Amino acid sequence: GIQVEQSPPDLILQEGANSTLRCNFSDSVNNLQWFHQNPWGQLINLFYIPSGTKQNGRLSATTVATERYSLLYISSSQTTDSGVYFCAGGGFKTIFGAGTRLFVKA
Protein backbone atom coordinates (compact mmCIF):
# COMPACT_ATOMS: atom_id res chain seq x y z
CA GLY A 1 0.00 0.00 0.00
CA ILE A 2 0.89 3.65 -0.18
CA GLN A 3 3.28 4.95 2.47
CA VAL A 4 3.18 8.55 3.66
CA GLU A 5 6.16 10.12 5.37
CA GLN A 6 6.05 13.50 7.08
CA SER A 7 9.00 15.55 8.24
CA PRO A 8 10.08 16.81 10.61
CA PRO A 9 8.23 14.81 13.29
CA ASP A 10 8.61 17.64 15.80
CA LEU A 11 9.24 21.33 15.39
CA ILE A 12 9.68 24.12 17.91
CA LEU A 13 9.54 27.69 16.65
CA GLN A 14 9.81 31.12 18.13
CA GLU A 15 6.75 33.24 17.41
CA GLY A 16 7.24 35.07 14.13
CA ALA A 17 9.45 32.43 12.53
CA ASN A 18 8.73 30.67 9.24
CA SER A 19 8.66 26.93 8.65
CA THR A 20 8.25 24.29 5.96
CA LEU A 21 6.61 20.93 6.55
CA ARG A 22 7.07 18.13 4.05
CA CYS A 23 4.97 15.16 3.00
CA ASN A 24 6.34 12.38 0.78
CA PHE A 25 4.24 9.67 -0.83
CA SER A 26 5.56 6.31 -2.00
CA ASP A 27 3.19 6.33 -4.97
CA SER A 28 1.07 8.86 -6.80
CA VAL A 29 -2.03 9.96 -4.95
CA ASN A 30 -5.01 12.07 -5.72
CA ASN A 31 -7.06 14.14 -3.29
CA LEU A 32 -4.04 15.21 -1.20
CA GLN A 33 -5.06 17.25 1.84
CA TRP A 34 -3.37 19.08 4.72
CA PHE A 35 -5.02 19.27 8.14
CA HIS A 36 -4.34 20.91 11.48
CA GLN A 37 -5.49 18.98 14.53
CA ASN A 38 -6.28 21.18 17.50
CA PRO A 39 -5.81 20.11 21.14
CA TRP A 40 -9.42 18.88 21.31
CA GLY A 41 -8.87 16.49 18.41
CA GLN A 42 -10.78 18.40 15.76
CA LEU A 43 -9.24 18.17 12.29
CA ILE A 44 -9.29 21.51 10.51
CA ASN A 45 -9.02 21.52 6.72
CA LEU A 46 -6.12 23.63 5.55
CA PHE A 47 -5.72 22.74 1.89
CA TYR A 48 -7.12 20.36 -0.69
CA ILE A 49 -4.23 20.32 -3.12
CA PRO A 50 -3.80 17.39 -5.52
CA SER A 51 -1.35 19.54 -7.49
CA GLY A 52 -0.14 23.10 -7.82
CA THR A 53 0.12 25.89 -5.27
CA LYS A 54 -2.47 27.49 -3.02
CA GLN A 55 -2.31 30.23 -0.43
CA ASN A 56 -4.55 31.13 2.48
CA GLY A 57 -3.30 33.98 4.61
CA ARG A 58 -0.04 33.04 6.30
CA LEU A 59 -0.27 29.47 5.03
CA SER A 60 0.52 28.16 1.60
CA ALA A 61 0.98 24.72 0.10
CA THR A 62 2.60 23.25 -2.97
CA THR A 63 2.12 19.74 -4.35
CA VAL A 64 4.41 18.34 -7.04
CA ALA A 65 2.38 15.29 -8.02
CA THR A 66 4.97 13.98 -10.52
CA GLU A 67 7.58 13.84 -7.75
CA ARG A 68 5.12 12.62 -5.10
CA TYR A 69 5.59 15.28 -2.45
CA SER A 70 3.81 18.22 -0.93
CA LEU A 71 5.03 21.15 1.17
CA LEU A 72 3.17 23.26 3.71
CA TYR A 73 4.61 26.70 4.45
CA ILE A 74 3.78 28.59 7.62
CA SER A 75 4.96 32.19 7.72
CA SER A 76 5.11 34.54 10.71
CA SER A 77 4.07 31.72 13.05
CA GLN A 78 1.76 32.42 15.98
CA THR A 79 1.18 30.49 19.21
CA THR A 80 -2.23 29.48 17.88
CA ASP A 81 -0.47 27.57 15.07
CA SER A 82 0.65 25.00 17.64
CA GLY A 83 -0.75 21.52 17.19
CA VAL A 84 -0.29 18.57 14.88
CA TYR A 85 -0.24 18.91 11.12
CA PHE A 86 -1.24 15.94 8.98
CA CYS A 87 -1.12 15.29 5.27
CA ALA A 88 -3.32 12.61 3.76
CA GLY A 89 -4.19 11.16 0.41
CA GLY A 90 -4.97 8.02 -1.49
CA GLY A 91 -7.43 6.35 -3.75
CA PHE A 92 -9.76 3.76 -2.28
CA LYS A 93 -8.03 4.05 1.07
CA THR A 94 -7.00 7.39 2.56
CA ILE A 95 -3.60 7.20 4.21
CA PHE A 96 -2.48 9.71 6.80
CA GLY A 97 1.08 10.59 7.63
CA ALA A 98 2.25 10.34 11.24
CA GLY A 99 2.08 14.11 11.55
CA THR A 100 4.36 17.00 12.44
CA ARG A 101 3.93 18.22 16.02
CA LEU A 102 4.49 22.00 16.05
CA PHE A 103 4.98 24.12 19.14
CA VAL A 104 5.26 27.89 18.75
CA LYS A 105 6.79 29.71 21.71
CA ALA A 106 5.70 33.21 22.63
Next chain:
Amino acid sequence: EAGVTQSPTHLIKTRGQQATLRCSPISGHTSVYWYQQALGLGLQFLLWYDEGEERNRGNFPPRFSGRQFPNYSSELNVNALELEDSALYLCASSLLGDEQFFGPGTRLTVL
Protein backbone atom coordinates in the same frame (compact mmCIF):
# COMPACT_ATOMS: atom_id res chain seq x y z
CA GLU B 1 -24.37 24.93 6.32
CA ALA B 2 -24.02 22.35 9.08
CA GLY B 3 -20.79 20.41 9.25
CA VAL B 4 -20.26 16.74 9.98
CA THR B 5 -21.80 15.75 13.29
CA GLN B 6 -20.98 12.78 15.49
CA SER B 7 -22.61 11.28 18.54
CA PRO B 8 -22.03 10.63 21.30
CA THR B 9 -19.12 12.92 22.21
CA HIS B 10 -17.86 10.49 24.82
CA LEU B 11 -18.62 6.83 25.36
CA ILE B 12 -17.49 4.62 28.20
CA LYS B 13 -17.84 0.85 27.91
CA THR B 14 -16.40 -2.23 29.55
CA ARG B 15 -14.50 -5.06 27.90
CA GLY B 16 -16.72 -7.38 25.91
CA GLN B 17 -19.52 -4.88 25.41
CA GLN B 18 -20.62 -3.40 22.09
CA ALA B 19 -20.30 0.25 21.09
CA THR B 20 -22.31 2.12 18.46
CA LEU B 21 -21.07 5.43 17.09
CA ARG B 22 -23.07 7.66 14.76
CA CYS B 23 -22.17 10.15 12.05
CA SER B 24 -24.21 12.58 9.97
CA PRO B 25 -22.46 13.89 6.85
CA ILE B 26 -22.60 17.33 5.33
CA SER B 27 -25.77 17.75 3.31
CA GLY B 28 -25.21 16.54 -0.24
CA HIS B 29 -22.22 14.36 0.58
CA THR B 30 -22.63 10.69 -0.30
CA SER B 31 -19.37 9.30 1.10
CA VAL B 32 -18.66 8.66 4.76
CA TYR B 33 -15.29 7.57 6.14
CA TRP B 34 -14.38 6.26 9.59
CA TYR B 35 -10.95 6.57 11.19
CA GLN B 36 -9.44 5.46 14.48
CA GLN B 37 -6.89 7.60 16.30
CA ALA B 38 -5.36 5.93 19.32
CA LEU B 39 -3.86 8.26 21.94
CA GLY B 40 -0.87 10.16 20.58
CA LEU B 41 -0.93 8.33 17.26
CA GLY B 42 -1.96 9.08 13.70
CA LEU B 43 -5.22 8.31 12.00
CA GLN B 44 -5.89 4.79 10.78
CA PHE B 45 -8.44 4.26 8.01
CA LEU B 46 -11.30 2.02 9.13
CA LEU B 47 -14.17 2.07 6.64
CA TRP B 48 -15.49 3.92 3.61
CA TYR B 49 -19.14 3.97 2.60
CA ASP B 50 -20.65 5.54 -0.48
CA GLU B 51 -24.25 5.41 -1.68
CA GLY B 52 -25.06 2.85 0.99
CA GLU B 53 -22.31 0.42 0.02
CA GLU B 54 -19.06 -0.44 1.78
CA ARG B 55 -16.33 0.58 -0.69
CA ASN B 56 -13.25 -0.33 1.30
CA ARG B 57 -12.07 -1.23 4.77
CA GLY B 58 -8.76 -0.91 6.54
CA ASN B 59 -6.76 -3.54 8.42
CA PHE B 60 -9.18 -4.03 11.30
CA PRO B 61 -10.82 -7.22 12.55
CA PRO B 62 -14.40 -8.07 11.52
CA ARG B 63 -15.77 -6.98 14.90
CA PHE B 64 -15.46 -3.46 13.48
CA SER B 65 -18.43 -3.02 11.17
CA GLY B 66 -20.83 -0.39 10.07
CA ARG B 67 -23.45 0.69 7.65
CA GLN B 68 -24.71 3.68 5.75
CA PHE B 69 -28.36 4.57 5.74
CA PRO B 70 -30.46 5.91 2.82
CA ASN B 71 -30.05 9.47 4.17
CA TYR B 72 -26.24 8.90 4.00
CA SER B 73 -25.75 8.96 7.76
CA SER B 74 -23.61 6.16 9.08
CA GLU B 75 -23.10 3.96 12.08
CA LEU B 76 -19.92 2.29 13.30
CA ASN B 77 -20.30 -0.78 15.49
CA VAL B 78 -17.52 -2.28 17.54
CA ASN B 79 -18.31 -5.68 19.04
CA ALA B 80 -16.52 -7.53 21.83
CA LEU B 81 -14.68 -4.39 22.93
CA GLU B 82 -11.05 -4.70 23.95
CA LEU B 83 -8.98 -2.29 25.99
CA GLU B 84 -6.95 -1.29 22.91
CA ASP B 85 -10.12 -0.11 21.18
CA SER B 86 -9.95 2.99 23.38
CA ALA B 87 -9.41 5.82 20.92
CA LEU B 88 -10.84 8.87 19.22
CA TYR B 89 -13.08 7.78 16.36
CA LEU B 90 -13.37 10.35 13.61
CA CYS B 91 -15.90 10.45 10.83
CA ALA B 92 -15.49 12.39 7.59
CA SER B 93 -17.74 13.03 4.63
CA SER B 94 -17.16 14.04 1.03
CA LEU B 95 -18.56 13.97 -2.42
CA LEU B 96 -17.21 10.80 -4.03
CA GLY B 97 -13.41 11.00 -4.08
CA ASP B 98 -13.34 14.67 -3.23
CA GLU B 99 -12.12 16.73 -0.24
CA GLN B 100 -12.98 15.18 3.13
CA PHE B 101 -14.43 17.16 6.03
CA PHE B 102 -14.24 15.81 9.55
CA GLY B 103 -16.57 15.74 12.51
CA PRO B 104 -15.49 16.45 16.10
CA GLY B 105 -15.07 12.76 16.93
CA THR B 106 -16.30 10.31 19.54
CA ARG B 107 -13.91 9.47 22.33
CA LEU B 108 -14.39 5.82 23.28
CA THR B 109 -12.98 4.54 26.54
CA VAL B 110 -12.97 0.82 27.27
CA LEU B 111 -12.50 -0.13 30.91
